Amino acid sequence: MILADYFRSERDATWDFALQSGVRHGVIRLPEDGRFDYADRSHWESLCKRFTDFGITPVVIEPMPNELHDHIKAGDERRDESIERAISMFPHMRAMGIDTICFNWMAHIGWLRTSSEYPERGGAKVTEFRMADFKPTGAKITADELWQNYEYFVKAVIPEAEQYGIRLALHPDDPPVPRLGDVERIMISKANIKKAIYDIVKSDSLGITMCQANYFIMGEDLKKTIEEFADKIYLVHFRNTKGEPSHFRETFHDNGDLDMAELMRVYIQNGVNVPIRVDHVPTMAGEVSTLPGYDAMGRLFAIGYLKGILDAVQGGAE
Numbered sequence: 001m002i003l004a005d006y007f008r009s010e011r012d013a014t015w016d017f018a019l020q021s022g023v024r025h026g027v028i029r030l031p032e033d034g035r036f037d038y039a040d041r042s043h044w045e046s047l048c049k050r051f052t053d054f055g056i057t058p059v060v061i062e063p064m065p066n067e068l069h070d071h072i073k074a075g076d077e078r079r080d081e082s083i084e085r086a087i088s089m090f091p092h093m094r095a096m097g098i099d100t101i102c103f104n105w106m107a108h109i110g111w112l113r114t115s116s117e118y119p120e121r122g123g124a125k126v127t128e129f130r131m132a133d134f135k136p137t138g139a140k141i142t143a144d145e146l147w148q149n150y151e152y153f154v155k156a157v158i159p160e161a162e163q164y165g166i167r168l169a170l171h172p173d174d175p176p177v178p179r180l181g182d183v184e185r186i187m188i189s190k191a192n193i194k195k196a197i198y199d200i201v202k203s204d205s206l207g208i209t210m211c212q213a214n215y216f217i218m219g220e221d222l223k224k225t226i227e228e229f230a231d232k233i234y235l236v237h238f239r240n241t242k243g244e245p246s247h248f249r250e251t252f253h254d255n256g257d258l259d260m261a262e263l264m265r266v267y268i269q270n271g272v273n274v275p276i277r278v279d280h281v282p283t284m285a286g287e288v289s290t291l292p293g294y295d296a297m298g299r300l301f302a303i304g305y306l307k308g309i310l311d312a313v314q315g316g317a318e
């Protein structure tokens with residue numbers, strides 16, 4: 001496995017923490033200031049140089065920029081233009097050596113929690129989702145529309161991705177529930193995700209982000225899921241949790257319901273050798289949270305824990 005971390009496009013202390021922890025590969029977020037032109041090679045070159053000069057090799061883009069993706073998932077009047085702009089990234093990604101992009105199919109409402117104050121070990125705080133606390137937003141989309149929009153997207157994009165050897169890695173819905181008010185969701189079970197990556201377009205350019213805690217929350221057997229999807233796993237989100245779809249919470253990486261070392265053995269036994277990054281960490285003592293789930297101290301602990309497991313199970317991190 002390739003030890004990576006999640007990097008915002010502007011340098012901050014988390015860049016230093018990752019580098020100092022031994023991370024050398026980046027899952028990077030593209031700039032969202034409106035000045036980054038996806039179709040302009042020079043913009044990609046200067047962005048990637050910022051990372052490589054620092055000591056980090058970018059290997060994955062995450063997420064597909066929301067300013068494009070939101071129109072694509074909703075299937076609105078800006079869909080075609082947004083798909084064109086997404087496709088315009090592929091030759092530049094290829095030239096920069098970035099061959100994977102993480103995308104999801106959550107329309108109108110993305111990653112969602114109802115609290116960021118759930119008490120974890122020693123008074124650390126984690127995010128929680130409780131359906132009873134969810135307040136509908138007024139947005140609407142049906143499962144049928146989501147499937148139609150998904151089919152439209154993959155049929156347009158995957159042939160282009162194939163030409164450049166780019167891999168799209170579908171992230172499961174989080175929370176994996178069938179509806180949030182009038183917004184339905186489809187990437188909520190292994191069966192649906194199988195349909196999404198095998199039945200509509202068959203391609204090595206279409207696979208998954210194994211956000212392992214989501215599959216666990218769905219009630220899937222993780223060992224079997226990893227075995228079954230092994231050659232379709234293009235990115236791993238190393239994440240622990242407790243609960244079920246209508247009520248769950250994050251945990252420290254060593255303190256949830258998943259056996260993290262055992263899962264690492266399963267990845268390696270099944271030949272999964274892709275970028276892996278920690279996901280959703282606690283906010284720790286003294287921290288003013290900037291983005292719950294993505295704060296720095298919990299992340300340091302999580303990276304160290306992941307690196308320890310990689311050293312023990314794999315004999316080191318790439």
Ligand SMILES: [Mn+2]
Pocket residue numbers: 171211237279
């Ligand atoms: Mn994830």
